[in-house]
Amino acid sequence: MFSGYDFDVIQRSLPYLFRDGMTFTVTLTLIAMSGGIVFGTLLAMMRLSSFRPLSILSGGYVNLMRSVPLLLVIFWFFFLVPYIGAWVIGAKDPIRVGAFWSAAITFTMFEAAYYCEIMRAGIQSISRGQVWSGYALGLNYWQTMGHVVLPQAFRNMVPVLLTQTIILFQDTSLVYVISATDFLGAASKIANRDYRLVEMYTFVALVYFIISYALSQLVRRVQDRIAVVR
Amino acid sequence: MISIKNISKWYGSFQVLAECSTEVAKGEVVVVCGPSGSGKSTLIKCVNALEPFQKGEITVDGIPVGDPKTNLPRLRAKVGMVFQHFELFPHMTVMQNLTLGQVKVLGRSQDEAVHKGTKLLERVGLAAHKDKFPAQLSGGQQQRVAIARALSMDPIAMLFDEPTSALDPEMINEVLDVMVELAKEGMTMMVVTHEMGFARKVARRIIFMDGGRIVEDALKDEFFGTPRSERAQLFLSKILHH
Numbered sequence: 001m002f003s004g005y006d007f008d009v010i011q012r013s014l015p016y017l018f019r020d021g022m023t024f025t026v027t028l029t030l031i032a033m034s035g036g037i038v039f040g041t042l043l044a045m046m047r048l049s050s051f052r053p054l055s056i057l058s059g060g061y062v063n064l065m066r067s068v069p070l071l072l073v074i075f076w077f078f079f080l081v082p083y084i085g086a087w088v089i090g091a092k093d094p095i096r097v098g099a100f101w102s103a104a105i106t107f108t109m110f111e112a113a114y115y116c117e118i119m120r121a122g123i124q125s126i127s128r129g130q131v132w133s134g135y136a137l138g139l140n141y142w143q144t145m146g147h148v149v150l151p152q153a154f155r156n157m158v159p160v161l162l163t164q165t166i167i168l169f170q171d172t173s174l175v176y177v178i179s180a181t182d183f184l185g186a187a188s189k190i191a192n193r194d195y196r197l198v199e200m201y202t203f204v205a206l207v208y209f210i211i212s213y214a215l216s217q218l219v220r221r222v223q224d225r226i227a228v229v230r
Numbered sequence: 231m232i233s234i235k236n237i238s239k240w241y242g243s244f245q246v247l248a249e250c251s252t253e254v255a256k257g258e259v260v261v262v263c264g265p266s267g268s269g270k271s272t273l274i275k276c277v278n279a280l281e282p283f284q285k286g287e288i289t290v291d292g293i294p295v296g297d298p299k300t301n302l303p304r305l306r307a308k309v310g311m312v313f314q315h316f317e318l319f320p321h322m323t324v325m326q327n328l329t330l331g332q333v334k335v336l337g338r339s340q341d342e343a344v345h346k347g348t349k350l351l352e353r354v355g356l357a358a359h360k361d362k363f364p365a366q367l368s369g370g371q372q373q374r375v376a377i378a379r380a381l382s383m384d385p386i387a388m389l390f391d392e393p394t395s396a397l398d399p400e401m402i403n404e405v406l407d408v409m410v411e412l413a414k415e416g417m418t419m420m421v422v423t424h425e426m427g428f429a430r431k432v433a434r435r436i437i438f439m440d441g442g443r444i445v446e447d448a449l450k451d452e453f454f455g456t457p458r459s460e461r462a463q464l465f466l467s468k469i470l471h472h
Contacts, residue, residue, distance in 0.1 A: 132280045133317035137331035138307025138383060147330060151321050 009196040010203045013187075021186030022207075024100065028182065029169045032107035036168070037161065039108060040115025045145065047120055058116070065113035071174055077106040078178045099180035103172070111168050118160050122153030159223040166215050170208060183207070231256045231387055231418050232277060237286035239272060239442075246272050247283065248442045254387070259419045261429040264439035265465060270422045271314075273439070274389050277420065278309045291386060307335045310380030314392040316372040318364040324351070324375050325360040328382045336383065343382075350378040354408050370401030377408055387418040394425055424469055430454065438462045 010017075046058035065073070081102050082094035089095070097105075126149050134144035154161075173184040181189065184204055191200035232254040239247040247269045254260045262270045275281040277288055279295045279302050288295040293305055318327050328347035332338045338346070351357040354374040356367075364372050373393055380388060390409065394402045406428050413419055413432035423429070429436055429450065436453040438446035438461075445459045454466075 127315075127317075129313055129315055129317040130319070132275070133311075133313060133319070135280060135303075136278060136306055136309075136311035136313075137379070138303045138335035139331065140303045143334050147334065148319055152319075155321065 005199055006194075006196055007199050009190065009194050009199055013190045013200075016190070017183065017186050020181055021183035024181060024185075025169070025172050025183040028100070028103055028107060028172050028175070029165065031104045032111050032168055032172070033165045035104070035108035036111035036115045037119075039112035041119045041150065043112055043116035044119035044123055047116065048123060062113040062116050065110055066117075070110060070171060071177060073110050074103070074106050074174055074177060077109070078102045081105060099175065099178050102178065103175045103180055107168065107172065111164070114164055115161065118157050118164060119153060121160075122157035123149055125156050126152050155226055158226055159219050162215065162219045162222065166212050166219075169215070170212060173208075231258075231291060232420060233287075233289045234273070234277070235287045237273070237276060237283050237288060239269075239276065239281065239283040239285075246442050247276070250286070250439075250442075250444050252437055252444060252447055254418060254420050256418055257416045258435065259413045259417075259421065259433050260435045260437060261433040262420065262422045262437045262439060263424060263426075263429070263465070264445075268439040269442040270437075270439045271391050274391050274420060274422050277389055278306045278311060280311075303335065307331065307383050308386050310377075310383060310385035310388040312373070312376050312380055312388070312390045312393045314396050316364070316369070316376045316396075318372055318376055318379070320364050323361050323363055324356070324367070327364070327375060328379050331379070331383050346382055347378070350381050351375075354378045355404075368401060369397045370404045373397065373401075373405045374408055377405070377412075381412075387420070388412065390419065390421040390423065392422050392424075394423065426454075426466075426470060438465065440465075 043058045043062060046054045047062070049055050049058075078099070081097050085091075085095040085097060086093060130148055130152070131144060134148040139147065172182055175182050176185045176188065179185070187200045187204045191197045234250060234252050237247050237250045238245065250269075250273055252260070262274065264270050272281055276283045277290065277295065283296065286296075290305060290309060293300055295302075295305065318324075319330070322330065325344065325347050328350065329340065329343035332343035332346060333340060348357060348360065351360055354377060356371055356374055356378070359367060359371065359375075364375070367375065377393075393409070394405050397405065402425070406425060409419075409421070409428065410432055421428070421433075433450050436446070436448060436450055437444055438453070438459070440459075440461050446453065446462050448458075453462075
């Protein structure tokens with residue numbers, strides 16, 4: 001059945017696939033996750049602010065990001081970031097931003113909108129009494145957030161945050177549109193060069209499945225362990 | 231110490247507080263009682279600006295609470311508050327609950343804060359539980375930790391918002407005992423409670439609220455002797471007969 005196929009191509013290209021491709025994918029995922037959670041948490045705090053302009057600004061940003069296709073955002077940022085960067089630092093020519101950093105910025109900005117909604121739910125899950133109790137001790141807004149609300153909100157939301165990260169991990173494969181060599185991109189190059197499309201894409205699918213499945217099992221374990229006991 | 235003048239508060243068009251005025255002098259214990267929904271919890275939360283109010287003026291130690299220029303965190307640090315549902319921080323140990331405010335707000339060193347925390351835990355009889363998390367304690371123990379936490383800031387006055395109404399009956403006394411002791415030491419206290427035994431024992435004045443208004447504001451003996459309003463008489467007869 002497999003007589004016409006050459007699965008040996010996988011083994012030959014393993015170092016390239018993982019050293020170049022998977023490293024790119026994982027690094028991008030980790031950067032976008034950390035940046036996205038930090039930025040998303042700030043957005044969530046803005047959205048819940050009683051100061052209307054802040055919550056409108058944040059709400060507008062989140063709704064915009066959530067209603068545009070990711071692919072479009074990747075394109076947009078890839079072509080725009082050099083100009084925006086030049087405008088920010090006052091340079092005359094567009095600055096050079098590699099595919100990697102363009103992707104990192106895009107995914108951070110895009111995922112922040114989703115992490116924001118998760119953190120917003122997390123913050124709202126903390127009772128008003130906890131906030132009162134922080135304020136009553138004399139803590140200011142940032143201290144109450146940092147020591148009382150966010151640690152609990154974050155802990156309540158870890159499973160959902162991780163699930164979103166798994167989606168992010170899969171979505172990073174879209175960087176192929178800006179010719180970045182992520183795991184899928186690397187496999188695609190080999191596949192086209194050696195004309196081994198079926199073999200390579202099957203392998204890629206398998207690897208994505210194994211990693212995502214393992215992570216989602218991890219999420220279930222974590223879920224049971226870290227919930228705050230009250 | 232605490233002066234409340236003509237406070238009115240609305241939630242939308244619904245008025246929760248109407249022209250409330252009273253005073254709590256230094257060292258005085260004032261009990262606020264009344265049926266649920268009468269605005270007593272809201273009133274006490276207005277005192278340290280946890281609830282905003284639209285009209286009137288509250289001053290604590292001479293500082294106007296409603297003034298936007300007032301440094302609220304600094305003012306609140308001087309006023310201890312104990313809540314109905316304890317509101318200990320569930321992700322921190324008992325000792326961390328007691329040191330957080332001392333270190334972050336008062337700028338004490340960790341050692342100083344732990345030292346003070348230990349003394350207060352001994353005082354409420356919970357020194358052995360300092361490394362436990364709130365969820366590992368009973369309700370009465372949690373509320374005693376909450377009182378110790380409020381005291382860790384060396385407050386000039388204490389506010390209690392129904393401190394025993396979420397407790398099982400057998401735990402009420404251990405909390406009241408701590409409060410009685412505190413009152414006897416001369417702490418200025420404003421206490422929202424239905425515990426009339428406590429009121430009889432340590433209160434100097436009783437405030438009775440109904441429908442967002444202060445209906446009665448009288449010395450303890452006067453209040454229990456001859457409450458003037460019919461509403462207060464009815465309320466008393468209901469809660470004293472069991």
